[in-house]
Amino acid sequence: MQEDLERVLFNEQTILARLDELAAQISDDYRRHELTVIAVLNGSLMFMADLLRRIPLPLKLDCLSVASYHGRTETSGEVIFRSTTADPSFGGQVAPPDVKGRDVLLLDDILDSGNTLAAIGDKLQTVQPRSVRVCVLLRKKKPRARPVNADYVGFDIEDEFVVGYGLDFDERYRNLPCIGVLRKELIASGWP
Numbered sequence: 001m002q003e004d005l006e007r008v009l010f011n012e013q014t015i016l017a018r019l020d021e022l023a024a025q026i027s028d029d030y031r032r033h034e035l036t037v038i039a040v041l042n043g044s045l046m047f048m049a050d051l052l053r054r055i056p057l058p059l060k061l062d063c064l065s066v067a068s069y070h071g072r073t074e075t076s077g078e079v080i081f082r083s084t085t086a087d088p089s090f091g092g093q094v095a096p097p098d099v100k101g102r103d104v105l106l107l108d109d110i111l112d113s114g115n116t117l118a119a120i121g122d123k124l125q126t127v128q129p130r131s132v133r134v135c136v137l138l139r140k141k142k143p144r145a146r147p148v149n150a151d152y153v154g155f156d157i158e159d160e161f162v163v164g165y166g167l168d169f170d171e172r173y174r175n176l177p178c179i180g181v182l183r184k185e186l187i188a189s190g191w192p
C-alpha cells in the first residue's frame with residue numbers, strides 16, 4: 001500500500017504526538033462539562049480510538065454513519081444518515097442521536113467541502129444540544145461549499161487527495177498507519 005503513495009505527509013509518531021496536544025486541549029476545555037462525542041464513521045475510526053483514549057474525562061460516545069453521494073474523490077452536497085439503530089419514524093430519516101442539552105463534540109477525519117459536517121450540524125441542531133464543537137484530524141486549505149468552523153484541528157493540509165489512518169480511496173487504504181498523498185495516476189485510472 002505504501003508504494004501507492006506519492007509522499008507521506010504524517011507518520012504514525014507525528015499523528016500521535018499531535019493527538020496528545022489535541023486531547024490535552026479538549027480535556028482542559030471540557031473539564032467541567034459532560035461531554036458527548038459523536039464520531040462520523042468510517043473515516044474517523046482510527047482518529048476516534050486514539051484521541052479518546054487520551055482524554056481522561058467521563059464521556060458518552062455515539063457514532064454516525066453518513067453516506068454522501070459522491071465520486072471517488074469528491075463529495076456532493078447530498079448527505080444521507082445511516083444507523084444500525086435506525087428509527088424509521090423520524091420523518092423517513094434516521095433520527096439524530098439524543099443529545100438534548102448536552103455538550104457535543106463532533107469528530108471527523110477531514111474537513112473538505114464542508115458539506116458533510118454542515119449537514120450533520122443542521123441535523124443535530126434539531127434536537128437542541130447545549131453546544132456543538134467540531135474536531136477534525138485534517139483540514140484542507142480550500143474554499144468550502146458550506147462554511148464549517150472547526151474548533152480543533154490536527155493538521156492543515158493543501159488541497160490534495162490523501163489516504164491512510166482511516167481515510168480511504170474506494171474503501172481502501174484505511175488501515176495505513178500513516179497519512180499520505182495518493183499517486184495521481186491511481187486516482188485517474190481507478191482500480192485495476
Ligand code: IMP
Nearest residue numbers: 043075111112113114115116161162167
Ligand atoms: P466534505 O463533505 O467534502 O467536507 O468531506 C467529507 C468526507 O469526504 C470526509 O469525511 C472524507 O470521508 C471524504 N474526503 C474528503 N477529502 C478526502 C481525502 O482527501 N481523502 C479521503 N477522503 C476524503
Ligand code: MG
Nearest residue numbers: 043167168169
Ligand atoms: Mg471516504
